[in-house]
Amino acid sequence: MTVYVTYNDQPSGVYASQVCDVVAFLNREGVSKTKLVAFVSVRRYSDSRKKIKALSPSAWVFPMVPRMQNWRWNAPSLWLILLLLRPKNVMARGVFSFHLAASARKLLPHFKLVLDARGAYFAEFEEYRVVDDDAFIGRVRELEKQALQQSDAQLAVSRSLVAYWKKYFGFEGKNTQVIPCTLSSKHDSALMPSEQREKLRKEAGLTAENICLVYSGSAAGWQSLNVLMESMAGWLHDEPLLHIWLLTPMDTLEGTPLAKFKDRVQLRWVKPNEVDKILALADYGLLLREPSVTNQVASPTKFAEYLSAGLGVLISPQIGDFSAFVEEKGCGFVLDGIGLPIASLQTASEAERTKNHALANDYFTKSAFKESYSGLLQ
Secondary structure, rough: EEEEEEEEOOOOOOHHHHHHHHHHHHHHHOOOOOOEEEEEEEHHHHHHHHHHHHHOOEEEEEOOOOHHHHHHHHHHHHHHHHHOOOOOOOEEEEHHHHHHHHHHHHOOOOOOEEEEOOOOHHHHHHHHOOOOOOOHHHHHHHHHHHHHHHOOOOEOOOHHHHHHHHHHOOOOOOOOEOOOOOOOOOOOOOOOOOOHHHEEEHHHOOOOOOEEEEOOOOOOHHOOHHHHHHHHHHHHOOOOOOOEEEOOOOOOOOOOOOOOOOOOEEEOOOHHHHHHHHOOOOOOEEEOOOOHHHOOOOOOHHHHHHHOOOOEEEOOOOOOOHHHHHHHOOEEEEOOOOOOOHOOOOOOEEEEEHHHHHHHHHHHOHHHHHHHHHHOOO
16 A cells, blocks of 8 residues: 655645546556545645545545644654554655655654655745745755655656756665656547637637747746746737737736737636636647746646647746757747747647647656556555
8 A cells, every 4th residue: 555645735736637646546557555645734724625535535634733844743643644554655745745754664664655756845945935934944955865865766757856866965866767747637638629729719819820829827936927928028029910828827917018918918817627728729838937946857737738738838948858858859949038939930730739749648648657656666
């Protein structure tokens, strides 16, 4: 049996696809009988529990001790859970979950402990002030180093992340699997028919000459949305046939560089199950970020979602392993600077959409990494 532990991760589209879907996949494919154990904010406990149980009915959801700085106080609860379940494996999402689980080894010394590393934790805390506490941020570096040293196996979301570990922590892991963020099980596995897509584009006011770009994601600091909007304003000024859709939780374009282009910019925040329909309207997905360490080792879920919808990707250099993937597979453009290669852009042909969709199915489904998960948990 495997217990998959998460700490301070609230239910979201990413949590659904990268946690709950993984648990379901491991159970369905017989990789390992797996139970999700989630520690969530006490302030939203009832709502979070309801959402997580809807996604993973067998999950055990507990309120965490308030404030991230008090994370160690959750350890006794996890000890009791592991004593009760007696798992063969514990897969811990992030360094805090890892150390909570590692502290139980005095009671249960024989379980295999897998670090599910979603990024460069110290770099993210330092670059984006996840917690406004310098002393605590400083301790995160040592926690990350210890997690790498003490784990029996590691799941990294990119080869770039493994290279970062080697450079900054002297990492020499022998059982590391690289598994990028993969498509949700609810993601439509079939490409939208061209007739339906053209109908939707017409209803949205897009002509055959219009090139449509889409950004789908949060407004979190590492998304570099302010920088992206500056770039988009320049593109819209230079190219009158360009349209942009922003699927992000902003209330208004007023006060942003895009305010003067409201006739060609759509701002929406939709439910996860509505995203695919809007992506299908577009020709290219935007994945432009600042060159922080956090972004250089990342594996943004939207990359696979863009490809699955048939879109090419306009991406910044050195975004995890994906910038090199775009160049190697010819599924978009790597933009060095803010210039947009308008002369090279065109409305996506059916052949391009089919190729991009196939790349998503070949490289970014969980089934493509069944052997990797087996290597971690067996």
